[in-house]
Amino acid sequence: MSVEAYLNKGIKEIITEFPKVEEILDEFEIGCGTCGEDLCLLKDIVEIHYLDESVETELMVRLSNAIFPDKAVEFPKRKREAKGPREFNYSPPMKKMVDEHVLIKRWLALLPKVIENLNLETEEGLQLINNGIDFIRNFADKYHHAKEEDETFRYFDENFDMIKVIRNDHVKVRGHVKLMVEAIANKDKKTLAQHLRSYSEILPEHIKKEDEILFPWMDRNLTTNQIGQLYTRFNEIDEEYGDSPQRHRIFIEELENKFC
Numbered sequence: 621m622s623v624e625a626y627l628n629k630g631i632k633e634i635i636t637e638f639p640k641v642e643e644i645l646d647e648f649e650i651g652c653g654t655c656g657e658d659l660c661l662l663k664d665i666v667e668i669h670y671l672d673e674s675v676e677t678e679l680m681v682r683l684s685n686a687i688f689p690d691k692a693v694e695f696p697k698r699k700r701e702a703k704g705p706r707e708f709n710y711s712p713p714m715k716k717m718v719d720e721h722v723l724i725k726r727w728l729a730l731l732p733k734v735i736e737n738l739n740l741e742t743e744e745g746l747q748l749i750n751n752g753i754d755f756i757r758n759f760a761d762k763y764h765h766a767k768e769e770d771e772t773f774r775y776f777d778e779n780f781d782m783i784k785v786i787r788n789d790h791v792k793v794r795g796h797v798k799l800m801v802e803a804i805a806n807k808d809k810k811t812l813a814q815h816l817r818s819y820s821e822i823l824p825e826h827i828k829k830e831d832e833i834l835f836p837w838m839d840r841n842l843t844t845n846q847i848g849q850l851y852t853r854f855n856e857i858d859e860e861y862g863d864s865p866q867r868h869r870i871f872i873e874e875l876e877n878k879f880c
């Protein structure tokens with residue numbers, strides 16, 4: 621089988637054929653073996669993770685040694701922009717979404733305290749958790765996830781693995797939120813805490829995937845014109861939402877003053 625054929629082969633299949641590949645990817649902190657999705661091709665992995673050039677060269681040498689142990693085979697070098705690793709020059713619309721993540725991360729940092737202090741018996745306790753649910757539903761989901769799903773994803777093939785992974789995370793999160801609302805109605809503190817915890821486990825990794833992999837990848841694949849369209853659309857959405865994002869920001873600040 622040729623090098624090109626391997627680049628176009630699913631990573632899970634390659635791992636099944638050459639288990640050593642999983643170990644190598646793990647060493648480079650690319651957790652394909654444990655990823656629940658089953659669709660990335662070897663070339664996607666290299667493209668998506670956008671490693672530092674010297675690291676990528678080393679990874680490819682190690683992978684080719686694992687796949688072709690008996691011959692010296694080199695994977696072709698990928699064309700890349702002159703940009704360092706982990707330095708993301710986000711376009712204005714991506715930057716907007718990254719900035720929104722900052723507020724969501726502040727909420728996630730508060731969640732252990734929110735869970736610890738849950739009280740469904742008092743007016744104040746109910747007010748706090750209902751404001752939290754309002755933040756999750758209206759800021760993190762409606763306002764922010766809608767920018768991702770309804771606006772940004774439409775420029776890409778829905779079958780692309782990374783988009784499927786991100787969409788699945790959104791679906792999982794919505795499932796937990798629905799059960800949180802039910803738990804509040806049933807005054808079931810234990811179930812509520814359980815779903816808040818599950819939510820807080822999904823979101824940090826989800827945001828990291830977007831900030832470090834998905835958004836930079838999208839930026840590299842959108843035309844200048846598309847980026848302009850997106851930015852215009854995001855500004856329209858911001859207009860539509862008026863002062864409600866600011867209201868959510870104040871909620872987070874007040875919570876930080878209360879708990880920090």
Ligand SMILES: [Fe+2]
Pocket residue numbers: 765768786790826830
């Ligand atoms: Fe997201």
Ligand SMILES: [Fe+2]
Pocket residue numbers: 717721764765768827830
């Ligand atoms: Fe996001």
